Amino acid sequence: MSKIEIACFNPESAIIAFENGADRIELCDGLSEGGTTPGFETAKHLREKINIPIFVMIRPRGGDFTYSDAEFEQMKSELTQLKSLNVDGFVFGILDENDEVNVERNKELVKLAKPYPCTFHRAFDRAKDLENSLEEVIDCGFKTILTSGQRPNVSEGKDNLKKLVELSNGRIEILVGGGLRSTNIQELRDFTKAGYFHSSAITDGGVFAVAEEVVALKSK
Template structure:
């Protein structure tokens, strides 16, 4: 049985996930943009309804992962506000204009998030140089990297995912996500030796997580 994080783009999906065995929620807004910072009030209400861990996305917009000074200030402000809600962690990732991990800005946000842990999200899959990027993310103080192995999806990225699990040596958790489904989780777990997996569990191109898919992911 794997540990499962469900990416939820609305509170309904988060409640479905919590009722069907998810270990953790990644709460976002902006499904069409691949995830942006959720609304404060939505997060507050959800925190009152579910008791599994909620990791909150901090991302001011879709598109690339290089942010202006104003956008970076927005990220800091959003995190400071959301911290007051007793969430369990934060999810973000900042690259510089050369598509390298921005050590200064990421470290600043990791420090601001304390005592809550942080996940470096799939900005990692756009970052240059797998090994150097891994070391930089560890240096910034992240506890987890969400990645498809720098490929479009986890099936294509499985060799890199296996390599990341080996290279990380337990220093950081490799959270396997991006095209993950109950149909491929067993093969990926056996091949990569990863222990934590991430999926939206959306199976119909809609907006809501599928309870049967969540249960299937958890029980494979």
């Protein structure tokens, strides 16, 4: 049985994920933008309702992952506020204007998040140089990388995902996500040897996680 993180763009999805056996929630807003920082009150109320780990997205807007000074200050401020809610971790990723990992800024946020662990999100899939980027993310102090193997989806990226699992050699968790469904999780797990998988579990074109899909992802 795989470990499953469900990306939830609203509290309703998080409750569905929790009630149907998800191991962890990635809480965000902005479904159409691929995830942005959720509201403080949303996170607060959700924390009171569920007891599985909640990792909170810190991302001020959709689009690229190179942020202005003002946006970076906003990220720091939001992380500090959300940290007070007893969440379990944070999810973010900052690149520089050359699409390389911005080691300095990521390190600063990882330090600010302590003692909570951090996941470097799919900004990794836009970063140059797979191996070098992996080493830089590890150097920043992240515990997890969410990635589709630097390809549009996990099926196309499976060779790179396998390579990342091998290269990381237990130093960081490779969280496989991006087009992951119950229909392809088994094949990807067998091929990549990854242990943790990430999906929105939205299979009906809507905005809420589908209970049956969460169950199916867990049972594979």
